[in-house]
Amino acid sequence: MKNLILTISILGLSFTNISAQDIHQNEVPSIILNNFQKTFPKASDIDWEIKGNLYEVEFETGFLGDDHKVLYSRDGKLVRHEEEISKSGLPKAILASIKRSFNGYRTDDIKKITEGGKVIYNVELKNYSQEWKVVFDAQGKILQKRED
Structure with a gap:
């Protein structure tokens, strides 16, 4: 039973990695990176992922570190912005x-x-x-x- 649970957990994590992939900032196209840096110049703790055809960036802003998640299309357009308030x-x-x-x-x-x-x-x-x-x-x- 423990082996079955372990196997299911590993498979679940594997499928998660297929749909989203962490990437380094230097792998982000310059048009996306420039738009991000212009829109959120005070962003910190920045993490990038590719999700399908979109680039997702999670970051913090402000003194209290408010969380943000932003999706960009491949041509650099901001598609969705989710922010903690x-x-x-x-x-x-x-x-x-x-x-x-x-x-x-x-x-x-x-x-x-x-x-x-x-x-x-x-x-x-x-x-x-x-x-x-x-x-x-x-x-x-x-x-x-x-x-x-």
Whole structure:
């Protein structure tokens, strides 16, 4: 049984490596690297990967080391930007929606995601017995919610 679990774990890790590959910064095309450095000049703790046809970079910014994940197309265009934000960074409409629909819950793991000119917010909401993952638009409308 232990061998079966070990084999399944190794196969799972192998398939993960097939779909995403860590690369060194000097392997990133210059158009992508230049756009990244221009857009995020204060990035630190930078890690690059290739995921299919996209280049993914994970990094930190700011005094507290806010996490970011950005995807670039091969021609250097920023496709998606996911950034960790604090509760105070949420639009007032989302805070009002949380108070109305999830009164008594605390927020955790808040991400602002920009893709194709649209912004959504992923928020984990927890109380003593439940945890929800909720996606909001910038106007506070709940786009998706699922119990975690």
